[in-house]
Amino acid sequence: MTERPHLAVVGAGPAGLAAALAAAARGVRVTLVDAAGQAGGQFYRQPAAALGARRPKALHHQWRTWERLRDGLDRQRSAGRIEHLTDHHVWCVERLTGDGTFGVHALRGPAQEEGVTVRADAVLLATGGYERVLPFPGWTLPGVVTAGGAQAMLKGGLVLPGRTAVVAGTGPLLLPVAAGLAAAGARVAALVESAGPAALLRRAPALAGQPGKLAEGAGYATRLLRHGVRTLARHTVVAAHGTERLTAVTVAALDGAGRVRPGASRRVRCDTLAVGHGMLPHTDLAETLGCTLSGTAVRVDAEQRTDVPGVWAAGEATGVGGAGLALAEGHIAGRSAAARLRGTAPDPRGWAAAARSRTRLREFAAALDAVYAPPPGWAERVPDDTVVCRCEEVTAGEVRGAVDRLGAADLRTVKLLSRAGMGWCQGRMCAPGVAGLTGCPLTAGRRPFARPVPLGVLAALPESD
Amino acid sequence: MTKRLTCDVVVVGAGMVGAACALYAARAGLDVRVVDRGPVAGGTTGAGEGNLLVSDKEPGPELELALLSARLWTGLAEELGPAIEYEPKGGLVVASTPGALAALRDFAAAQRTAGVTAQPVEADRLRDLEPHLAPGMAGGVRYPQDAQVMPALAAAQLLRASGAVLHTGRTVTGVLRTARGAVRGVRTDRGDLHAPAVVNAAGTWGGDLAALAGARLPVLPRRGFVLVTEPLPRRVRHKVYAADYVADVASDSAALRTSPVVEGTAAGPVLIGATRERVGFDRSLSLPAVRALAAGAIGLFPFLERVRALRTYAGFRPYLPDHLPAIGPDPRVPGLFHACGHEGAGIGLAPGTGRLIARTLAGEAPELDLTPFRPERFDTEKGGTP
Numbered sequence: 125m126t127e128r129p130h131l132a133v134v135g136a137g138p139a140g141l142a143a144a145l146a147a148a149a150r151g152v153r154v155t156l157v158d159a160a161g162q163a164g165g166q167f168y169r170q171p172a173a174a175l176g177a178r179r180p181k182a183l184h185h186q187w188r189t190w191e192r193l194r195d196g197l198d199r200q201r202s203a204g205r206i207e208h209l210t211d212h213h214v215w216c217v218e219r220l221t222g223d224g225t226f227g228v229h230a231l232r233g234p235a236q237e238e239g240v241t242v243r244a245d246a247v248l249l250a251t252g253g254y255e256r257v258l259p260f261p262g263w264t265l266p267g268v269v270t271a272g273g274a275q276a277m278l279k280g281g282l283v284l285p286g287r288t289a290v291v292a293g294t295g296p297l298l299l300p301v302a303a304g305l306a307a308a309g310a311r312v313a314a315l316v317e318s319a320g321p322a323a324l325l326r327r328a329p330a331l332a333g334q335p336g337k338l339a340e341g342a343g344y345a346t347r348l349l350r351h352g353v354r355t356l357a358r359h360t361v362v363a364a365h366g367t368e369r370l371t372a373v374t375v376a377a378l379d380g381a382g383r384v385r386p387g388a389s390r391r392v393r394c395d396t397l398a399v400g401h402g403m404l405p406h407t408d409l410a411e412t413l414g415c416t417l418s419g420t421a422v423r424v425d426a427e428q429r430t431d432v433p434g435v436w437a438a439g440e441a442t443g444v445g446g447a448g449l450a451l452a453e454g455h456i457a458g459r460s461a462a463a464r465l466r467g468t469a470p471d472p473r474g475w476a477a478a479a480r481s482r483t484r485l486r487e488f489a490a491a492l493d494a495v496y497a498p499p500p501g502w503a504e505r506v507p508d509d510t511v512v513c514r515c516e517e518v519t520a521g522e523v524r525g526a527v528d529r530l531g532a533a534d535l536r537t538v539k540l541l542s543r544a545g546m547g548w549c550q551g552r553m554c555a556p557g558v559a560g561l562t563g564c565p566l567t568a569g570r571r572p573f574a575r576p577v578p579l580g581v582l583a584a585l586p587e588s589d
Numbered sequence: 590m591t592k593r594l595t596c597d598v599v600v601v602g603a604g605m606v607g608a609a610c611a612l613y614a615a616r617a618g619l620d621v622r623v624v625d626r627g628p629v630a631g632g633t634t635g636a637g638e639g640n641l642l643v644s645d646k647e648p649g650p651e652l653e654l655a656l657l658s659a660r661l662w663t664g665l666a667e668e669l670g671p672a673i674e675y676e677p678k679g680g681l682v683v684a685s686t687p688g689a690l691a692a693l694r695d696f697a698a699a700q701r702t703a704g705v706t707a708q709p710v711e712a713d714r715l716r717d718l719e720p721h722l723a724p725g726m727a728g729g730v731r732y733p734q735d736a737q738v739m740p741a742l743a744a745a746q747l748l749r750a751s752g753a754v755l756h757t758g759r760t761v762t763g764v765l766r767t768a769r770g771a772v773r774g775v776r777t778d779r780g781d782l783h784a785p786a787v788v789n790a791a792g793t794w795g796g797d798l799a800a801l802a803g804a805r806l807p808v809l810p811r812r813g814f815v816l817v818t819e820p821l822p823r824r825v826r827h828k829v830y831a832a833d834y835v836a837d838v839a840s841d842s843a844a845l846r847t848s849p850v851v852e853g854t855a856a857g858p859v860l861i862g863a864t865r866e867r868v869g870f871d872r873s874l875s876l877p878a879v880r881a882l883a884a885g886a887i888g889l890f891p892f893l894e895r896v897r898a899l900r901t902y903a904g905f906r907p908y909l910p911d912h913l914p915a916i917g918p919d920p921r922v923p924g925l926f927h928a929c930g931h932e933g934a935g936i937g938l939a940p941g942t943g944r945l946i947a948r949t950l951a952g953e954a955p956e957l958d959l960t961p962f963r964p965e966r967f968d969t970e971k972g973g974t975p
């Protein structure tokens with residue numbers, strides 16, 4: 125067959141697509157593996173073709189960029205330089221001890237029951253991130269969805285999640301979600317953001333370097349205005365109400381220190397609450413490969429290499445910063461991997477423009493991160509009877525008891541002593557909440573299986589690797 | 590000139606064994622403090638399983654300790670049962686071939702003479718006990734004394750019940766000794782604790798702790814992986830494992846040996862474990878190890894083929910060259926007591942160990958002869974204490 129070196133890219137979002145295109149254009153055979161049915165990732169999530177989307181453009185920014193990536197992918201696929209494996213859920217990437225190549229183990233089929241392994245000379249992890257949602261009374265009611273979940277429903281299925289929505293939490297993602305819901309015909313009763321407008325101003329220097337981003341924000345704001353959406357800055361949702369499903373939320377005003385101002389709360393009727401508190405990187409695959417993390421993100425060098433030979437990472441997996449940053453990092457990673465796989469040292473001058481925007485966008489992301497931190501007092505406001513871990517139905521009181529009464533001091537022992545994080549999602553959902561409630565540092569949980577794997581698939585792995 | 594004492598005993602290690610030592614020492618009237626560099630159950634106790642087995646032990650000192658412990662577990666269960674998820678579910682050891690069955694029956698006969706209840710089960714009765722067991726097994730033996738706890742909860746609850754002062758996040762960096770060499774406490778990264786007795790319950794790191802007191806104790810790590818499935822309605826009733834497990838425990842081979850114990854838990858997931866490898870402290874995922882666990886479990890319960898594993902984790906069993914723990918006073922360092930090296934049975938053997946340690950701390954005669962567990966037993970073969 126072919127003599128060209130083979131790169132496996134996990135994740136077909138902006139980062140993975142940019143990486144795959146950059147590498148394929150430089151003589152590398154690429155297999156792009158993604159869990160979704162179509163390319164695009166979180167940002168360019170595609171309405172399923174069959175639904176005959178009316179005006180997907182109205183829901184998308186940077187539509188041009190997306191078209192360029194999509195056309196590039198089509199070209200490289202027809203040329204046989206990229207193979208795109210859709211609906212492939214990677215549960216583990218293994219570095220083979222013999223020759224230092226890799227086995228990318230995935231599940232496919234309607235029920236994800238069939239095991240497949242892709243062999244490659246190098247891997248590039250572009251697995252993106254997932255949403256952080258912090259618990260509050262009522263957050264498990266039907267009708268409460270994550271902000272990203274609401275967005276995905278809009279972009280992917282074009283199903284309107286409810287008629288009257290509140291969008292709440294913190295972070296820049298709330299704006300496009302509120303705008304998207306409004307544009308799709310929902311009444312958005314309020315956008316509730318815990319950060320204050322003054323905090324944004326204090327970050328002016330870093331933000332000022334971002335005309336494009338600010339314009340994007342301003343565009344959303346204008347659209348919200350046009351749809352009559354009320355924005356409540358320095359407010360928070362303290363409780364969701366309803367018996368069978370959501371009927372209302374209580375919104376409270378926060379003081380300058382992020383504490384609830386006594387007496388300053390009101391009830392807002394709604395049947396949908398889209399809530400999010402920012403994003404966290406997906407690092408399971410990287411961790412199992414032995415890549416060092418910094419904080420909760422995969423650590424990379426200037427070429428986007430991890431500290432495990434043959435493993436690159438790009439996009440949200442290496443730190444949260446938006447689609448533009450993911451594109452820049454993916455491009456650099458793809459070029460670096462291509463050069464290294466051909467046995468040459470890459471010339472960073474070739475990607476100088478991408479490197480500049482990477483620097484700029486990372487500064488911007490750091491500035492946003494400081495602005496959009498969850499309000500300091502949130503954890504104390506969670507009553508003991510609020511369920512924190514949905515999978516195992518563990519309450520805030522039980523989680524606190526693991527520390528106060530039983531001697532836990534990190535997330536792992538809190539899990540062992542309370543079962544919070546032991547269920548189906550393996551703590552992806554509740555770990556940030558548990559960390560906040562207990563004061564334990566939020567560390568990336570060790571999850572050797574990025575997806576639940578049928579035992580039959582494990583048993584059928586090749587005997588000697 | 591003696592410093593004021595902090596307490597009567599410092600237990601180093603807040604794992605299962607340290608917790609049991611603290612409990613029984615406190616109940617013997619001693620003022621106890623427990624120190625751990627991490628949280629409670631942050632060592633091997635939080636990285637293993639909670640089988641309390643007599644079934645896998647041949648007659649000898651370890652079995653005697655297991656039987657003593659099994660009795661003590663029954664008592665603890667009356668006090669703490671649900672809080673430690675104690676389940677007296679019994680074990681079922683199966684053999685797939687007539688040869689393996691003959692070996693298993695001989696093994697069981699010897700165990701019976703040592704006080705183990707071991708009931709032969711004919712091939713056609715196996716499915717009465719385990720309806721989902723693979724067909725075609727040659728037969729088995731049922732062990733009603735086998736039971737189960739959730740190890741991390743058991744350690745935490747025993748510590749709580751002991752009333753001992755617990756210092757987590759505090760590392761022992763030295764063992765304080767008098768001019769004559771006797772123990773007078775421990776040095777930690779956050780101050781000294783003064784006591785005339787120190788219990789080494791540092792598990793896999795027990796050799797390092799002994800070295801701080803100038804004593805040699807060759808504790809080594811033996812890695813094990815466990816697979817955990819999605820929660821299921823109870824379909825596996827006993828602790829079920831294949832008969833080659835018994836040969837494996839005593840094996841001296843460094844290669845991977847697997848014969849998984851399959852069991853349902855109170856919370857729903859099925860646990861499959863564990864592998865045994867000597868690879869030092871390497872925590873990285875071994876797909877061959879989990880492959881072997883999965884294959885072994887499906888061999889026993891074919892329905893598991895389509896069940897999903899949610900996670901896998903590894904721990905490092907503390908073992909000594911002769912596969913027996915070190916329990917009792919160290920004659921080389923007066924005031925130092927060892928309670929470590931329990932390999933793959935430290936949860937099960939913890940109460941017995943704690944009781945023996947408490948007796949010796951209080952100057953009373955222990956229930957069992959401690960000679961086989963002497964901590965200095967490895968000196969003679971290697972020519973004396975370093």
Ligand SMILES: Cc1cc2nc3c(=O)[nH]c(=O)nc-3n(C[C@H](O)[C@H](O)[C@H](O)COP(=O)(O)OP(=O)(O)OC[C@H]3O[C@@H](n4cnc5c(N)ncnc54)[C@H](O)[C@@H]3O)c2cc1C
Nearest residue numbers: 135137138139159165166167214252275439440446447450
């Ligand atoms: C609600 C919402 C609104 C947003 N709005 C904006 C905005 O207005 N402007 C902006 O710049 N950014 C926005 N973002 C952020 C933007 O979507 C991300 O920054 C960007 O998508 C990150 O790209 P990525 O390639 O790193 O990851 P992703 O786009 O998340 O792609 C990761 C891909 O990896 C795949 N994957 C992950 N794990 C596996 C696995 N184990 N096996 C197989 N495949 C796997 C996923 O299926 C996915 O396709 C928004 C995000 C959200 C959630």
Ligand SMILES: Cc1cc2nc3c(=O)[nH]c(=O)nc-3n(C[C@H](O)[C@H](O)[C@H](O)COP(=O)(O)OP(=O)(O)OC[C@H]3O[C@@H](n4cnc5c(N)ncnc54)[C@H](O)[C@@H]3O)c2cc1C
Nearest residue numbers: 604606626632633634637640761792813904934935936937
């Ligand atoms: C995969 C696997 C499965 C197992 N299954 C079973 C089973 O089914 N049944 C069973 O009975 N056993 C089982 N075991 C074995 C059992 O887990 C161990 O024997 C037992 O946990 C040992 O307990 P311990 O208290 O001696 O050690 P640990 O739990 O390791 O506790 C030692 C403690 O000492 C602390 N420490 C060490 N050095 C210092 C220092 N210098 N200063 C302060 N603190 C220190 C450590 O932080 C640690 O918390 C299994 C083990 C593994 C790995």
